[in-house]
Amino acid sequence: MATKASRSAARVMMAPAVILLLGWMLVPLTLTLFFSFKKYLPLRGDKWQNGLEWVGFENYSRFLSSSSFWPAVTTTLIIVLGVLIITVCLGVLLALLLDQPMWGQGVVRILVIAPFFVMPTVSALVWKNMFMDPTNGLFAHLWRFFGAEPVAWLSEASLPSIVIIVSWQWLPFATLILLTAIQSLDSEQLEAAEMDGAPALKRFAYIILPHLGRAITIVILIQTIFLLSIFAEIFVTTGGAFGSRTLTYLIFQRVLESQNIGLGSAGGVYAIILANIVAIFLMRIVGKNLDT
Amino acid sequence: MGRITLSKVTKRFGDVEVIPPLDLEINEGEFVVFVGPSGCGKSTLLRLIAGLEDVSGGVISIDGQDATATPPAKRGLAMVFQSYALYPHMSVRKNIAFPLRMAGIDKAEQDRRIDNAAKVLNLTDYIDRRPGQLSGGQRQRVAIGRAIVREPAAFLFDEPLSNLDAALRVGMRLEISELHKRLATTMVYVTHDQVEAMTMADKIVVLRAGYIEQVGSPLELYRKPKNLFVAGFIGSPKMNLISGPEAAKHNATTIGIRPEHISVSATEGMWKGRVGVSEHLGSDTFFYVHDTGLGTEMTVRLSGEVEMKSGDTVYFTPDADKIHRFDDKGLRLE
Ligand SMILES: Nc1ncnc2c1ncn2[C@@H]1O[C@H](COP(=O)(O)OP(=O)(O)O)[C@@H](O)[C@H]1O
Ligand SMILES: [Mg+2]
Numbered sequence: 089m090a091t092k093a094s095r096s097a098a099r100v101m102m103a104p105a106v107i108l109l110l111g112w113m114l115v116p117l118t119l120t121l122f123f124s125f126k127k128y129l130p131l132r133g134d135k136w137q138n139g140l141e142w143v144g145f146e147n148y149s150r151f152l153s154s155s156s157f158w159p160a161v162t163t164t165l166i167i168v169l170g171v172l173i174i175t176v177c178l179g180v181l182l183a184l185l186l187d188q189p190m191w192g193q194g195v196v197r198i199l200v201i202a203p204f205f206v207m208p209t210v211s212a213l214v215w216k217n218m219f220m221d222p223t224n225g226l227f228a229h230l231w232r233f234f235g236a237e238p239v240a241w242l243s244e245a246s247l248p249s250i251v252i253i254v255s256w257q258w259l260p261f262a263t264l265i266l267l268t269a270i271q272s273l274d275s276e277q278l279e280a281a282e283m284d285g286a287p288a289l290k291r292f293a294y295i296i297l298p299h300l301g302r303a304i305t306i307v308i309l310i311q312t313i314f315l316l317s318i319f320a321e322i323f324v325t326t327g328g329a330f331g332s333r334t335l336t337y338l339i340f341q342r343v344l345e346s347q348n349i350g351l352g353s354a355g356g357v358y359a360i361i362l363a364n365i366v367a368i369f370l371m372r373i374v375g376k377n378l379d380t
Numbered sequence: 381m382g383r384i385t386l387s388k389v390t391k392r393f394g395d396v397e398v399i400p401p402l403d404l405e406i407n408e409g410e411f412v413v414f415v416g417p418s419g420c421g422k423s424t425l426l427r428l429i430a431g432l433e434d435v436s437g438g439v440i441s442i443d444g445q446d447a448t449a450t451p452p453a454k455r456g457l458a459m460v461f462q463s464y465a466l467y468p469h470m471s472v473r474k475n476i477a478f479p480l481r482m483a484g485i486d487k488a489e490q491d492r493r494i495d496n497a498a499k500v501l502n503l504t505d506y507i508d509r510r511p512g513q514l515s516g517g518q519r520q521r522v523a524i525g526r527a528i529v530r531e532p533a534a535f536l537f538d539e540p541l542s543n544l545d546a547a548l549r550v551g552m553r554l555e556i557s558e559l560h561k562r563l564a565t566t567m568v569y570v571t572h573d574q575v576e577a578m579t580m581a582d583k584i585v586v587l588r589a590g591y592i593e594q595v596g597s598p599l600e601l602y603r604k605p606k607n608l609f610v611a612g613f614i615g616s617p618k619m620n621l622i623s624g625p626e627a628a629k630h631n632a633t634t635i636g637i638r639p640e641h642i643s644v645s646a647t648e649g650m651w652k653g654r655v656g657v658s659e660h661l662g663s664d665t666f667f668y669v670h671d672t673g674l675g676t677e678m679t680v681r682l683s684g685e686v687e688m689k690s691g692d693t694v695y696f697t698p699d700a701d702k703i704h705r706f707d708d709k710g711l712r713l714e
Binding site: 274276277279280281282283284285286287290294295298299301 | 430431432451452453457458459461462463465466467468469478479482483526530
């Protein structure tokens with residue numbers, strides 16, 4: 089795209105895609121903003137055709153002052169952070185293991201990646217019924233085998249349970265990205281470090297981990313974007329009860345259970361703001377990490 | 381410090397024997413060059429000495445101590461890799477400091493050694509840069525710096541110059557030779573380039589498929605190649621090898637004559653041929669002579685600027701006492 093002609097041709101050809109994407113984003117965003125300033129309770133007879141009552145920032149202040157708002161934000165952050173920590177740590181470990189030459193490497197790698205292909209709803213159901221069920225779950229049997237009282241995972245430890253389920257889903261992604269990063273490490277660097285007198289742990293700390301820095305930031309960035317909006321896992325397991333209501337889930341309840349579209353839309357705008365704060369924060373780190 | 385002895389050292393990768401049993405003595409302070417075509421096992425041999433590969437058999441001893449099972453870090457050897465293997469996320473200073481840090485040497489001593497190495501290798505101006513911001517030659521110097529500060533018993537180099545351009549290579553070659561003069565530490569240097577071997581070595585080890593073909597000083601190898609392989613490998617341009625009736629006249633299966641040991645005349649000489657391509661280097665001129673009636677084309681090297689046209693007929697004569705004779709097994713006849 090060097091010449092003026094090719095640049096303007098490129099612009100013309102990209103236009104449809106850009107317009108489509110803009111529409112795709114702008115229409116729902118504008119509608120959300122629009123509704124968030126309106127009183128809109130369909131069950132109470134509010135109708136689009138009759139015109140909706142303008143309420144200013146009332147929805148916003150109500151959403152914020154609701155007793156469920158801050159707990160929902162905290163829950164969201166706990167889940168995101170918990171999953172990030174678990175997937176990155178275990179992902180690095182697994183990637184190190186999978187990088188070792190071993191028998192049946194291909195099959196093992198495919199098996200490790202497999203959870204990523206299971207739909208969130210399905211995997212959450214499997215975890216709920218097969219593993220975490222307090223009477224018939226595998227964990228309950230295991231606990232009883234050791235003479236312990238089975239844990240009612242989803243009600244007594246709902247947050248850790250959800251973190252475990254979501255981590256299980258995202259671990260393959262982290263492992264995959266980190267494995268390719270490890271494989272791109274020049275083996276001569278490790279050998280040089282070995283000759284320089286660095287034992288295995290120090291080689292990990294001084295050579296492998298810095299080399300993985302970039303891949304880890306990418307894993308964190310991508311996962312955060314998706315984790316901020318997890319929904320199916322909560323819907324299927326706890327239904328938002330037992331302190332597992334995230335911001336996304338709270339919005340869902342406001343819109344669909346209480347049928348308060350205005351309030352839900354205001355929540356949606358808060359979620360957008362939160363996501364952007366996190367994104368800017370992450371972009372800073374990534375930017376620092378990516379330009380070396 | 382720095383005497384390395386290999387006895388009956390063997391290396392197999394699975395069923396493939398890359399290094400058959402091999403004996404070699406590397407003396408204190410010597411500059412030893414392993415030279416041979418690609419894939420002949422030079423790097424493998426160096427890595428065996430370094431301890432980065434385990435031997436399949438035999439004994440490696442360093443300064444009289446059996447080091448066969450010693451881990452690489454404990455052998456007191458420093459290695460410079462072909463890819464330089466610098467740590468990309470550390471500054472030049474941190475790179476050079478790394479082995480000292482691992483050895484737990486105190487900060488003042490670290491700084492003294494680093495500054496010293498930086499001065500010797502002209503690294504001072506970019507000591508705080510990252511490897512990614514350096515040129516190939518500078519990276520090479522950092523890699524050497526990282527090796528020097530450890531004050532090792534011996535340096536191991538694996539084709540350190542092969543990623544540099546030709547002019548830089550000549551410069552670095554000189555620098556490494558000077559470094560050897562100054563430090564007087566044993567150096568083991570791997571290359572596939574016979575020019576590097578000839579110019580730098582005290583002792584050249586010519587390898588082919590893991591076998592040592594000949595060990596000797598550059599001039600020994602040049603004057604008395606033990607066999608056809610060494611004869612063909614050492615010297616540039618290559619030795620002319622003639623077999624058949626002309627060789628039989630000298631009671632040999634093959635005779636060899638170096639391009640620089642042939643004199644040329646327009647009117648008379650032992651052999652006659654037609655000039656093909658000529659390469660003018662200024663200081664020297666190489667001719668490729670065809671239709672010699674010897675069963676092979678000949679390379680002739682004349683010093684200075686010699687004008688000769690393609691297609692000219694020339695007569696040429698070998699120096700009688702510079703003819704190498706080889707038997708039917710390719711071994712040298714005295
Ligand atoms: N890790 C390895 N596994 C199997 N074969 C190897 C390995 N390393 C080297 N080889 C083989 O050993 C031979 C010698 O290799 P190398 O020492 O690297 O040659 P050079 O450095 O002389 O070019 C080659 O044929 C190569 O394929
Ligand atoms: Mg090699």
